[in-house]
Amino acid sequence: MRIEVHDVTVIIDGNPIIGAARLDVQPATVTGLIGPNGSGKSTLLRCVYRALKPSSGSVYIGSDEVWRSGARQAGRRTAVVTQDHDLDNDFSVEETVAMGRGPHKRLLERENSTDRDIVQDALARVGMQWAAHRVFARLSGGERQRVLVARALAQQAPVLLLDEPTNHLDVGSQLDLLSLVRELGLTTIAALHDLDHATAYCDNLALLRSGQVVATGKPEEVLEPDRVADVFGVRSTIVPHPITGRPHFVTAPT
Numbered sequence: 001m002r003i004e005v006h007d008v009t010v011i012i013d014g015n016p017i018i019g020a021a022r023l024d025v026q027p028a029t030v031t032g033l034i035g036p037n038g039s040g041k042s043t044l045l046r047c048v049y050r051a052l053k054p055s056s057g058s059v060y061i062g063s064d065e066v067w068r069s070g071a072r073q074a075g076r077r078t079a080v081v082t083q084d085h086d087l088d089n090d091f092s093v094e095e096t097v098a099m100g101r102g103p104h105k106r107l108l109e110r111e112n113s114t115d116r117d118i119v120q121d122a123l124a125r126v127g128m129q130w131a132a133h134r135v136f137a138r139l140s141g142g143e144r145q146r147v148l149v150a151r152a153l154a155q156q157a158p159v160l161l162l163d164e165p166t167n168h169l170d171v172g173s174q175l176d177l178l179s180l181v182r183e184l185g186l187t188t189i190a191a192l193h194d195l196d197h198a199t200a201y202c203d204n205l206a207l208l209r210s211g212q213v214v215a216t217g218k219p220e221e222v223l224e225p226d227r228v229a230d231v232f233g234v235r236s237t238i239v240p241h242p243i244t245g246r247p248h249f250v251t252a253p254t
């Protein structure tokens with residue numbers, strides 16, 4: 001399913017946060033949303049997953065404008081992993097992942113054996129089956145992050161939106177998660193800080209600066225050294241990875 005962002009502007013308390021942003025994410029591709037702190041990555045993602053109504057412009061998922069359809073329909077189309085963990089409850093890991101089935105159920109409809117299988121499968125894919133009966137709020141930050149990815153998988157939505165999905169994860173778990181995201185074959189937008197991960201795992205990048213999309217394209221095109229120096233203030237280059245031979249983004253001390 002394609003995602004189109006048409007001239008989205010966000011103004012909060014009179015301050016322009018996002019200015020006429022445009023994005024076109026083709027079905028079954030992974031787009032990395034990159035940019036310095038405060039450049040608007042989370043805000044733009046929130047517009048796509050219908051948590052924030054743009055001041056102007058529109059967001060289409062497939063042929064539907066997200067604010068013209070209901071929250072439930074949005075939930076069937078779009079799975080989201082954010083940094084906002086609600087820890088003020090005693091839900092188990094299994095119950096937390098089962099919430100991903102919500103958009104597929106009618107009000108008060110109980111989960112059935114298919115839902116339970118989907119939940120177990122999602123937990124297995126992120127290596128968290130062992131924690132099914134643990135209290136979600138008492139897991140480590142990295143374990144919680146993996147459970148939230150499992151909840152998104154249980155949602156079985158064609159679109160996946162991730163806000164800093166590798167936060168809290170150790171290096172092995174970061175690579176596992178990014179590989180999993182690629183394998184899923186969903187239409188994905190991921191806000192990422194690690195520009196080497198963005199280079200290695202994304203088909204395309206969109207670079208935000210002060211709320212403006214200043215470049216889009218293949219990682220090697222977007223992360224052109226002069227642009228990286230201008231936007232992030234660091235020297236960088238892209239070289240063949242010594243092990244894989246694939247593009248590898250590296251910075252150098254100034």
Ligand SMILES: Nc1ncnc2c1ncn2[C@@H]1O[C@H](COP(=O)(O)OP(=O)(O)OP(=O)(O)O)[C@@H](O)[C@H]1O
Pocket residue numbers: 012013017035036037038039040041042043044
């Ligand atoms: N609800 C809000 N009220 C006021 N300002 C906001 C609000 N939400 C976001 N902002 C501001 O908008 C700007 C962009 O924030 P956003 O969180 O989207 O950036 P980001 O690129 O995701 O940053 P980071 O990399 O630090 O996570 C920031 O200056 C932030 O303070």
